[in-house]
Amino acid sequence: MSIAPWRSFLANALKKNRSQAHSRYFQLATVRNDGTPANRTVVFRGFLEDTNKFKIITDTRSEKITEIQNRSWGEICWYFTNSREQFRIAGNIIIIDVNYQDSELQTVRESTWQDLSDNARIQFAWPHPGASRDNQEAFSPQQPDENKPLDNFCLLLFEPVKVDHLRLRGEPQNRTIYERDEMGVWDVKEVNP
């Protein structure tokens, strides 16, 4: 696989905005079983090595898992506040949970867990997200093993097929669309903002 042509622009945006922790957050939209859209902020965990796939982590108890199991299509909206540019990234999502049958990807799931802070890991031992608020003690579980992910820890791989890059700085603004064809080749075109 080759690095997609939009990757250098995204790397540049990450560099230009790195002073701000929130530059690694983006909004991931999916579709619920009833056909309505869902939208939430998630953290960019880097690319799966030698691919253009974004790594995202989640809890198997979260609603987005049911949504993705039903419809695997998502759209990321990533707005960089410093450089004033937006990437809209459409793609397909694969769920790498504890039962996923691929030892290489299980290794990636494990290393992603190992790279988390203690504070991020312990949240997977908290009570069910979205359920009625539990008491304070429920949020002080034993610190999980830092090497072996809890069963509900889940890696998502988001594979882009279309990227719409808008740069607000510019008169007029610049907008480029990248689309991957069936052969995996990226078509690039400049469009009106």
Add this chain to the structure above:
Amino acid sequence: MSIAPWRSFLANALKKNRSQAHSRYFQLATVRNDGTPANRTVVFRGFLEDTNKFKIITDTRSEKITEIQNRSWGEICWYFTNSREQFRIAGNIIIIDVNYQDSELQTVRESTWQDLSDNARIQFAWPHPGASRDNQEAFSPQQPDENKPLDNFCLLLFEPVKVDHLRLRGEPQNRTIYERDEMGVWDVKEVNP
């Protein structure tokens, strides 16, 4: 109509983050005709007076219009970077275009146009968004009338029915869900983050 119980928290977030222009931007997800999600950054233009409806502006030539005409449901994800809190807001969208038959809402469409900067207004006279890039001259049209909106200027009214407010500061984080019933009454519950 009464002001929804989540409004004071949103007003507070806007106040705490007002030093940053991007605190008035949020991500709006809709669903395309093919069932895939769409997601983009839009600007908060305030509430429709005496209601809980968000005002958003758009161009009738933009793809979101077709999406909303087909499925009027949307979800806003609004992350405030300073105060580290997120509002996920699900609701229904009404399109107030030049042909919308309601003189009061046409007046709101006009006043929203009048409140824009010259720079924002002229963009509605630019060539078709998303079409192959036009030459530079196409982006220097005559400045439109500041009182009378161009026909392709469109007001969207987003009416929330569910709000999921997550505050990342807190040990553990705090999360409150507001849901409006058929009588227009908001139910409020604290849930696990």
